[in-house]
Amino acid sequence: MKRLGVVLVIMWLFVGCDTNAVYKEYTDIDDGKWYIKNAPSFTFEIADASIPYNIYYNLRNSLSYGYYNLYLTRYLRDSSGKELESRLDELILMDPKTGKPNGDGLGDLFDHKVLMKHNYRFPKPGKYTIQIRQYMRQDPLLNILSVGVTVEKASTAN
Incomplete structure (x- = not known):
């Protein structure tokens, strides 16, 4: 258990260096069992709506995760609670043919940063x-350890 804590701290330091990030947050999934009723929310402030932002899913899973993909439904709401968008996305966590994990790994843990929205203007x-x-058929979905969101100012080079 102590080793897992050290690994998580190292991975947090590794992924915690986004200079363009205006928001980055994770929610841990208790015991790696993600129930459909457990729908984490991430609230952030946008100070400048005149510039575009890239929004990413952050996901941490163990190699014991039983699928190569993950279906997620996301909801974007404004401060009044008005739904601006809802969408079903598929994240590819492993190569479907070889089973080789995507993302950055350390031991049996893998972190994924997957683009959700590109050059989005609030x-x-x-x-x-x-x-x-x-949005998988399994409830609970096993071996998903945390899920999160990163909001970054989009690069002007894009």
Whole structure:
């Protein structure tokens, strides 16, 4: 157990260095069992709505995860709770043919940063919430350890 804590701290330091990030947060999934009813929410502030942002899923899973992909439903809401968007996304966590994990790994843990929205412009400055729900047939979904969101200022080179 102590080894797992050291690994998690090292991975946190490794992925915690996004200079363009205006928001980055994870929610741990208790015992690696993600129930459909467990839909983490991430609320963040957008100060400048005149610039584009890239939004990413952050996901941590163990190699024992039983699928090569993960279906997630995401909901984007403004500060009044109005739903601006809902969408089903598929994240590819492993090569479907070889089973080789995607993402950055250390031991049997893998971190994934998957683009959710590219060059997105928020309608106005203010608070926004993204809620994420797993949309697989298995309930609970095993070996998903944490899920999160990163919001970054988009590079002007794009």
